[in-house]
Amino acid sequence: MENGVSNISRQAMQRLPYYLQFLKQLESSGEKVVSSPLIAEKFGLKEIQVRKDLAIVSSVSGKPRIGFEISRLIDDMENVLGYNEKNETVLIGVGSLGTALLSYKGFYYYGLNIVAAFDSDPDKVGKTVGGKPVLAISELSDYCRTHQIHIGIITVPAEHAQQVADLLIKGSIQAIWNFAPTYLSTPSSILVQNESMAASLAILSQHLKEKQH
Amino acid sequence: MENGVSNISRQAMQRLPYYLQFLKQLESSGEKVVSSPLIAEKFGLKEIQVRKDLAIVSSVSGKPRIGFEISRLIDDMENVLGYNEKNETVLIGVGSLGTALLSYKGFYYYGLNIVAAFDSDPDKVGKTVGGKPVLAISELSDYCRTHQIHIGIITVPAEHAQQVADLLIKGSIQAIWNFAPTYLSTPSSILVQNESMAASLAILSQHLKEKQH
DNA sequence: TAGATTGTTAATCGATTAACAATC
DNA sequence: TAGATTGTTAATCGATTAACAATC
CATH class of the missing domain: 3.40.50.720 (NAD(P)-binding Rossmann-like Domain)
Structure with missing residues (x-):
C-alpha cells in the first residue's frame, strides 16, 4: 500500500514503455527536462492523459512551466515497470x-x-x-x-x-x-x-x- | 453501415477468437448448440458479458432455454473476425x-x-x-x-x-x-x-x- | 508580471454488470 | 406449467477528458 503504485491502470502501464523509450532518446540528445505536452505531441495523445500518467509515476511533483527532470523520471519509470527487478x-x-x-x-x-x-x-x-x-x-x-x-x-x-x-x-x-x-x-x-x-x-x-x- | 458489425468493441473483438476455438472444439465432439452460461463458465467470464458478445455477433436470435446453433455461430464469428477474407x-x-x-x-x-x-x-x-x-x-x-x-x-x-x-x-x-x-x-x-x-x-x-x- | 505547465476536482464516455420481462 | 436462457433497459464502474485554480 505504501510503496505501491498499484493504483495505476493497466492501460497506463502499457503506455509507460513508450514514454520511457522517448525519455531515453531525449536524454541521450542532451535534454534535461520534459513536459507532458511534449510527450503527448510525440505519441498523438491528449496532454491531460500524459499529465495524469506522469503524476502517478513520478516520485516528485512536476514544476509548473518547466515539467519533469528527465533522469529522475527515467528512474521512476524503470522502477514502476519493474526493470530493476531480476x-x-x-x-x-x-x-x-x-x-x-x-x-x-x-x-x-x-x-x-x-x-x-x-x-x-x-x-x-x-x-x-x-x-x-x-x-x-x-x-x-x-x-x-x-x-x-x-x-x-x-x-x-x-x-x-x-x-x-x-x-x-x-x-x-x-x-x-x-x-x-x-x-x-x-x-x-x-x-x-x-x-x-x-x-x-x-x-x-x-x-x-x-x-x- | 449495413453489413457493418462495426459497433463491436475492441475488447469484445479480442474475446471472439477464444469463443470460436471453444465452439469448434464443441462441434467436433458432436455438440449442436451452445449457451452463454456454458461459454462464460469455460472462460471465467460473466454470463451477461458473453450474452452481449454473442448477440452482437450472431446473425440470428438465440433461442431461450436452448442457446445458439453452434455451426451457424461459427460461421458468423469467422465472418466477423475476417477469417474468410484473404x-x-x-x-x-x-x-x-x-x-x-x-x-x-x-x-x-x-x-x-x-x-x-x-x-x-x-x-x-x-x-x-x-x-x-x-x-x-x-x-x-x-x-x-x-x-x-x-x-x-x-x-x-x-x-x-x-x-x-x-x-x-x-x-x-x-x-x-x-x-x-x-x-x-x-x-x-x-x-x-x-x-x-x-x-x-x-x-x-x-x-x-x-x-x- | 505574463504565460506555460502543473495538480485537482468535476464531467463525460464507453464497457461491464445488474435487473427483469419475454419465450421456448 | 416450470425453469433455463434469451434480449432489453437501466445502473455501475473505470478510464478519459474538460475545466480551472495554483505556481514557477
Missing part, C-alpha cells in the same frame, strides 16, 4: 518462436532473465539455444520449485499448452506469458498474459473491413 | 522472429497470407524462408503498390522500424502489425497494431510485485 523465467517449447525469444537479448533490460528452456524432443534436450540450456519437460515442475522461478513462458503448440501450464502451476509459478494460441485454464491467483496473435489479427482485420466499407 | 501481407525483417512468423502455418486460417518477405541483408535476398521469397528492401514500396498489399508486418530491430513503416506507407499500406519494440509515427488513417512485449512484461511484472507485496 525476474528469472523458464521457457517451454523450443520451436521457431521459442528459439526467437531465447535469442532475443533485449529481455534482460526489461528485468526478464530466461534461465532455462524445456522441450519434449529428446534431440533438443541437452543442447543450448541462445546460450540457454534445453532441459527435459519431465524436469519442469521440480526445476521451477527448486530455482524459485515465478514466470513461465509458453511457446508450445496450442494442443500442449494446457499440460505445460499445469506443470508450471505444480512448480508454484505465479505468472504465465502465453504465446500459444489457446485459452489456459488456471487458478485465479495465477496471472496469464496472453500474447494472442489471433486477437491482434482480429483488430487489424476489423480496421481493413471498415476502410474498404 | 488478406495478403508482406513481412519485413527476416531475423529470428521474422523467420518464426514466416514458418507459422496457422495464419492462413486467420485470413492472413504472407506473400513475400523483405530484408536488407544481401545474403538473405533471393532465398526462401517458410516457402516465401525474400526480396530486397529497395523493392518494398513498389511491391506493395503493385500487388495491392494492405498489411505490413514489421520484425526489424527497433532502430529501423520507422524507416520501414515509411516505406510501407509510401506503398499505400493500410495497416501495420508492429513487432519492433518502438513507437511508429504514422498518418492517422493507418492502423498500427503493436505487439508490444514491453507492455506485456509491464503487466506481468506489476502482478508479481503485488503478489510479493
Whole structure:
C-alpha cells in the first residue's frame, strides 16, 4: 500500500514503455527536462492523459512551466515497470518462436532473465539455444520449485499448452506469458498474459473491413 | 453501415477468437448448440458479458432455454473476425522472429497470407524462408503498390522500424502489425497494431510485485 | 508580471454488470 | 406449467477528458 503504485491502470502501464523509450532518446540528445505536452505531441495523445500518467509515476511533483527532470523520471519509470527487478523465467517449447525469444537479448533490460528452456524432443534436450540450456519437460515442475522461478513462458503448440501450464502451476509459478494460441485454464491467483496473435489479427482485420466499407 | 458489425468493441473483438476455438472444439465432439452460461463458465467470464458478445455477433436470435446453433455461430464469428477474407501481407525483417512468423502455418486460417518477405541483408535476398521469397528492401514500396498489399508486418530491430513503416506507407499500406519494440509515427488513417512485449512484461511484472507485496 | 505547465476536482464516455420481462 | 436462457433497459464502474485554480 505504501510503496505501491498499484493504483495505476493497466492501460497506463502499457503506455509507460513508450514514454520511457522517448525519455531515453531525449536524454541521450542532451535534454534535461520534459513536459507532458511534449510527450503527448510525440505519441498523438491528449496532454491531460500524459499529465495524469506522469503524476502517478513520478516520485516528485512536476514544476509548473518547466515539467519533469528527465533522469529522475527515467528512474521512476524503470522502477514502476519493474526493470530493476531480476525476474528469472523458464521457457517451454523450443520451436521457431521459442528459439526467437531465447535469442532475443533485449529481455534482460526489461528485468526478464530466461534461465532455462524445456522441450519434449529428446534431440533438443541437452543442447543450448541462445546460450540457454534445453532441459527435459519431465524436469519442469521440480526445476521451477527448486530455482524459485515465478514466470513461465509458453511457446508450445496450442494442443500442449494446457499440460505445460499445469506443470508450471505444480512448480508454484505465479505468472504465465502465453504465446500459444489457446485459452489456459488456471487458478485465479495465477496471472496469464496472453500474447494472442489471433486477437491482434482480429483488430487489424476489423480496421481493413471498415476502410474498404 | 449495413453489413457493418462495426459497433463491436475492441475488447469484445479480442474475446471472439477464444469463443470460436471453444465452439469448434464443441462441434467436433458432436455438440449442436451452445449457451452463454456454458461459454462464460469455460472462460471465467460473466454470463451477461458473453450474452452481449454473442448477440452482437450472431446473425440470428438465440433461442431461450436452448442457446445458439453452434455451426451457424461459427460461421458468423469467422465472418466477423475476417477469417474468410484473404488478406495478403508482406513481412519485413527476416531475423529470428521474422523467420518464426514466416514458418507459422496457422495464419492462413486467420485470413492472413504472407506473400513475400523483405530484408536488407544481401545474403538473405533471393532465398526462401517458410516457402516465401525474400526480396530486397529497395523493392518494398513498389511491391506493395503493385500487388495491392494492405498489411505490413514489421520484425526489424527497433532502430529501423520507422524507416520501414515509411516505406510501407509510401506503398499505400493500410495497416501495420508492429513487432519492433518502438513507437511508429504514422498518418492517422493507418492502423498500427503493436505487439508490444514491453507492455506485456509491464503487466506481468506489476502482478508479481503485488503478489510479493 | 505574463504565460506555460502543473495538480485537482468535476464531467463525460464507453464497457461491464445488474435487473427483469419475454419465450421456448 | 416450470425453469433455463434469451434480449432489453437501466445502473455501475473505470478510464478519459474538460475545466480551472495554483505556481514557477
